Amino acid sequence: MDYQFKTMDDVDFESKTVLVRVDVNSPVDPLSGDLLDDTRMVLHSTTISELSDRGARVVIIAHQSRPGKSDFTTLKQHAEVLSNITGKEVQYVDSIFSSYVKNTIKNMVNGEIILLENVRFYSEEMSKLTPEEQADTQLVRSLAPLADYFVNDAFATAHRSQTSIIGFSKALPSIAGRVMELELNTLYQILDNAQEPRVYVLGGIKADDSIDVMANALKSNSADYILTTGLVANIFLQAKGIDIKEYNRNFIIERGYEDYIDIAKDLLKEYSDKIILPIDLAILEDDSRVEYMVDELPDLPIYDVGSKTISMYMEKILIAKTLFANGPAGVFEKEGFSKGTEDLLNTIGESDGFSIIGGGHLAAVASNMGLDDVITHISSGGGASINLISGKALPAVKALDESARKKDNF
Template sequence: MKYNFDTMDDFDFEGKTVLLRVDVNSPVDPLSGELLDDTRMVLHSTTISELSERGAKVVILAHQSRPGKSDFTTLKQHAHAISNIIGKEVQYVDSIFSSAALNVISNMVNGEIVLLENLRFFSEEMPKLSAEEQANSIMVQRLYPLADYFVNDAFATAHRSQTSIIGFSQVLPSIAGRVMELELNSLFGILDNAQEPRVYVLGGIKADDSINVMANALKSNQADYVLTTGLVANIFLVAKGYNLQEYNLNFIKDRGYENFIDVAKELLEQYDDKILLPVDLAILEDDSRVEYPSDKIPNLPIYDIGSKTIEMYKEKILAAKTLFANGPAGVFEKEGFNLGTEDLLNAIAESNGFSIIGGGHLAAAASTMDLDDDITHISSGGGASINLIAGEELPAVKALIESAKRNNY
């Protein structure tokens, strides 16, 4: 399967101004406000350093969290962290397209690197706009005349149609950065070799992404089994008629996922034989792990899948020829509730099939367990990788392909 998009090998960047979109969204300590992890910055450092070394004027575009969240903050710390990682100063600019920001960009010298402010401070970044509206946004119209190329390295947000991802691709030659290139080549390669049985392990707390992917994978006959964990499993248990009690039902509602219960009901009606639900769950009771059958849950928080479910899921995982996993099985950071996540990850590592793990917490857990070499591909983007594998068109990838066609490179 051949996908034609431009890479950094196709261009000479000497003296050129490059708008570089990365995804350095990082966990933030809620008390101190300090960054807790630099994994994504390390990941993108290869692209940043290469562009700088090849004489480009590198203007980094990035976001941190989203409005309303406690970790929605400036990118000042990110600039400092990237500077330390690449061993070269990254100048932080506390605006996106103000006159001051445009002046800094206009006066850059070859090899210089600047990081503009959090893109999501701009109101037109996140709303669902058409490609034309994105291209005509204030941000794109103010910045693109100063640039020669747009390099998209933000694979983790490739499934989002947002202004900084799509808008610049309409008006500038658009190129895949090294992270984007590696992800697409790896995932398309595995996709071309997917063998049955194909097993999806979908969990975590971002239930909307996982359920949408599940629906697409099942409808396109790309999944033989879907093993549900985390909040995804809870939603499906409720849809199946299980009483998870007020605490856990409120948790689903508070996260804004109540409407997905009906979606889960429809999927269960059509694909009940392919969707596996936990038969037991681990509850936080008196600050300890206590397991209960799924039909006898007390009014206490669910923190993990239970031991019987783990064994049932491991059997499916070890028999799989192609595995896709996204999201942890529970609150694995809390002592006693890491069992589901770690046992399933170990089973995935033991499997002889192709295995892909989405980004975020599950990828971090796999790395902490030193399983990187035992898993075929650990992606930097959970939602993006799983959506691509499930057969959905990624807006960022579509934009790269269309740019290559449009510019005839």
Template sequence: MSLDFYTIDDFDLEDKTVLVRVDINSPVDPNTGLILDDTRIKLHAGTIKELSDKGAKTVILAHQSRPGKKDFTTLEQHARSLSKILNHEVGYIDDIFGSNARNAISRMQRGDIILLENVRFYSEEVLKREPRLQAETHMVKKLAPLADYFINDAFAAAHRSHASLVGFAFKLPSGAGRVMERELKALYNALSNVKKPCVYVLGGVKVDDSIMVMEHTLENGSADYVLTTGLVANIFLLGAGFDIGEYNKKFIETKGYWDYVKKAEELLKKFNGKIKIPVDLALFIGGKRVEFPVSKLPNEPIYDIGTETLKQYAEIIRSAETLFANGPAGVFEMEDFNIGTEDLLNAIASSPGFSIIGGGHLAAAANQMGLSGISHISSGGGASINMLAGEKLPVVEVLKQVALTYK
């Protein structure tokens, strides 16, 4: 399909300085400070290698976590990891746009790669402002004059209007990297050619995201069924009048989602029969998995959907022509409670329909299982869920907006 913004293919990058924004935000062990998983680093390595192979001087911009978090740290380790993956030295610069960074960029030779410091060390990076105003931040003003092109490959952060994500596009010829390009092609194709029946499987703990998606897709008729799991299912069970126990009610309240119970009740009535809720659940009792029908739930923690629910959901999934899934079915990190998540992923992978898995935990579980039958596993949960909900992504809108500015 044709895209309405530039990609790497549209630029002559030979001996040019290219700023490339990636999302290599990785899980970090809070005790040792070591990166636990380099999946995202490997994902963006392809774009970085291609830029270097084309003779570009590649300057990488990236973030790690956010202020106040235990994994908010430098990118020195990321540079070492990327060097190993690429088999090419990636210079780490412990500066973002100061004289050290600017001098390092000025000294670069054809094919060189450097990684600047965590952009979120700079407070202006995350200020909420209109994209065009982000072009006037000190970081953009200092770095843009040193570069010839800006390539945005950070799909996982495309729903953010941060300075390093949207500001440079107003100062430099800009386009999408390979990760961004692949993600948008897959999602655009799926959303513009929805084959029926279309089924959404929504779970996890981000209830607001899931409700936003189901309301949008059921309202416009693109979704035929929504299968609820995880905390999303618990809220819809409450909305349907089931007693899920004080323990689980308290958990919903502490997460700040209690107001969504009324919304769930309204959606169940409005879209009668289209939103499916579990008929049984797996609870954590005495250190073990114990299943109960939803009409007879004791006051114990709900950790997964039950076997009968899995059977019913799998039948709907197997009949789907288009499938979207986001969020795990339960506490899949625990062996006894990964059954719901893994069985649903297996059902999706074995379905003949076109399937997309959102980013985050569900994507991690799918990758860990090594499933080959899923059409597309997204790298960005927040970005993909926003697209599914009909929201515009600031990064993509900016790339479209500036595409005709530079010839």
């Protein structure tokens, strides 16, 4: 891959002010408001602690959820959790670029760490702006003059063109943090050595990401087989003319994916030999798992792929030389419906090929199953990894590359 980026090994951080973008977006208990998982904070603690230990003044920028969601909250708890993980005080500052923030940054001492407020509280973060416009936002114009370097460690959001991800790279020398460095080196190495057959297992409830990646992978001829599960499979079954019944059709519409049925139809017309659909499905019937062939479905919720489909998919997985999986096969949290997700993950673990698990729920399940040592790479970012694997340029990587090529930056 023709890309460049500087790492933390290339810079002396002593007495330097460093803006660090991390992704500590975490699940929140809807009743108590407490954070339910610290996985991402544990990951980024390596970068944060190293910068502090090397004498930097560390200013962390991060987000939690997005506007309109119930878990769209402040980062006060995140600062407390990061303090516990790093063993260093991480001071929470309840603003983003106010005069108080600016004065706080100016008065920091070497090794000190602060966490600014949820960057998505700032409207321009979620706006669709060009990189040049993002570099000219209030956020960048306010904070960049106070810093010496920008460290992007937020691989999980590397596929997003948002101000805090790419805006600072126009204004400051930009470096990959340890999480970003590991992800890029690992994924590009696997891509550069990808052997056929290349098998994708795409599911989950975020069907737009998976279908976009599927289209890109097929058009770039980087996939030999795509095994569909989850909501992705339901959309393709509907596109093929299979009657998945009213409940499941309505669910596709409610999730905002009705337009993807036409996209799926077009992909099936051109790549029907590569897109593999389920032949049976597991239905939630009387609070139990009941399996039906796809042409015999009752009007009840589809919760998993069926046993015959699992066996068919396992055969494809075991012959693969390069494997990529993103999204669970069904509602794995519900008793009786984790079979598809767990059986396919176990088979990926048994495969002799290179294997990559995207981030999110599937990564968590794989780790909980103890598969970390038998899967080549479990990524911290689902959307970022699937876009990168399918050959799509990541805005954050492009920004790091452009910064690395500027002779005056380093």
